[in-house]
Amino acid sequence: MNYDSSYFDKVLDRRHTNSIKWDKYGERDVLPLWVADMDFPIADEIRNAMLERLEHPVMGYTHASENLFCGLRLHLKEEFCWNIEKEWIIWIPGVVAGLAACVRAYARQGSEIITNPPIYHHFFQVHDQARHKLVEVPLRVEGKRWTYDIEAMRKAVNENTSLIMLCSPHNPTGTVFTPAELREICAIADSVGAVVASDEIHCGLVLNGATPHKPTALAAANSESVVTLMSASKTFNLAGVNCSYGIIANPELRQKFQAACAEVIPPVSTLSYTAAEAAFASGRPWRQGLLDYLRGNYAYLVEEFAKIDGMELQSLDATYLAWIDASKLGLNDTSGFFESHGLGFSSGEQFRQPQHLRLNFACPRSTLELAISRVHAALATLA
Template sequence: MPTFDFDSPIDRRSQPGDKWGRYADRDVLPLWVADMDFAAPPAVLDALRRRLEHPVFGYTDAWPSLVDAVVEGIARDHAWRIEPDWLVWLPGVVSGLNLACRAIGEPGDEVFTATPVYPPFLTAPGNSDRRLVTRPLVLIDGRWEWDRASVETALSPRTRLLMLCNPHNPVGRVFDRDELGWLVDLAERHDFTICSDEIHCGLVLDDEVAHTPIAALDDSVARRTITLMAPSKTWNIPALYCAFAIIPDPALRRRFRHEMRGLVPHPNLLGMVAAEAAYRDGGPWRAALLAYLRRNRDAVLIAVASMPGLTMVPPEATYLAWIDCRAAGLADPAKFFEDAGVGLSDGSAFGMPGFVRLNFGCPRTVLAEALGRMQRALEDRQRKGT
């Protein structure tokens, strides 16, 4: 395996950016928003440099070799053979979530999802005058699972769309075939569409766990599914703005495209260049990244186990740790750790207060310092009896 450097910190303070910019001029280590502190893969950087040698950046649609790279990459990595005409190119997955809400049902219809979940899932239905319905995932024997009976009672004749996050952000589950089959059965019995955000599908951490796109289960479910993917999380290129929807059913694809008109811009040209390079040549870098992330995940698990009042379940995918702070007695866990010099995502934004989300996609020295700050802050609080 080629050698890639994930250990050397890269100074991101010198460039504009949300992650480090949030705490400019403050001694706070940002482990919040879901982008990693690693350089993009060499294959991607080389492809971008080559494209920059041509001085014209005109309007551009997806070209055949890009489409082939995506089709071949999904078949290789997820055993799902898609057709090129199923692809609808987008600037981002969040656009896709909102388009799905607009394309399915009518104003006042219901969109179901399970919490905690990536915050745009909670806001997209309201943006299209749909009603959000949620039920929480439940922790059973150290595993986040669907409360199947509760979900059944939440659905109604006006439930027109299920928004699924798989692999799940923030709990890190890779839903198995039994769970996906149960969701498919629900969709068929209640006749609703599925919009599946699978942006983290390239970040499955455990070799014994495989990501299965829900639309790959059979042709019937494929016809009622919008699958959203992007290279942005796996290869750490989110600001290049290139994503795609995979929509096998022609009528559903037409409705989705109809909602894009006049609102959704084309993906970024350089993002498409990067996407082709990532799917075609980014495999060795991804393999090295996953090995590094596994060790980071294990470091977080060990550290959290020694922190008073904190627990977590090992994520099967993503570079995100979902940490339960409820037993620590913290009124505002995110603020508590921010005051201690670690910037984390507040669980309230995901629909589950009392938790924080920690991004361990960073050099190990940075992660160790952040975990040490958290440990010391909790121990100091415990020692003072506050």
């Protein structure tokens, strides 16, 4: 199969597939550029593997195959020079479920959990406000890059801090944190005996070759306090198919995580395992084509937003989620304004930055061209 740009250029009608992204606006002519799934077809190799599995008419509870483990181990070794042991892996149906399991497993009653806005909204939601205090230590902008405020993090931790929840690469800012930054955060966690839960769901989507992703557990001086959460879902457009995994080297942390999962999290589904196995075994050509296409889309956005006053496209190393500072427009309801002009961005409000917008650019270029023309039309009404 040839996964060149013409493959990703194809516009597929996703309406009538019960797509959350496409059904949000009903019959209204609003381009959905919000939730993080792609408008691209999955790799043929994955689709065929799922079809083949369906040849057997019984589904049933399923465990991960040896092939899946071998494919994942090879993938992590090739991508990040990370050698993992089989028993470190815990398969879970989703990364958000994994974050919730971390809270359940490691955040004792009355303790503090730290996270760093702007951040993916589930980081604010997975804890229980009655049992824990969420401490928000905002990221700061250094040059054109969003990063940790290390001093503020040092001040924020105390002996009551049980968990630090990271997102690396970062949604919504697109930052790939450096090993030094990650090491620093882990050292801060270690200084008070806190666990680091590192959501690395976007690690397969690094667009800037100069900033390779480093798993937090590898960057840390002490990997024993790090829980890594990853998934094939973002990289291979398997969002909704739900096959994710925790990687936990420390047996005690692993046992607590497993116990928390067993209480509330269902097993991974049969077809999800099949999809993930095919993704790691033979998804590479599709992913290469995807990354090339996303780089082209991002370059297009950089060029176009440079011509637009009042909206600043923030620089991005990874993800297909562009973070746009629209504060100079001075609007009361930034996302509502654009929605009324046919543009369904994610509102920055859900990440704690109401005057920002997040634009999902994992779509055919023609969709982005239409989006840009609508941005111009919308802004013309403000003149």
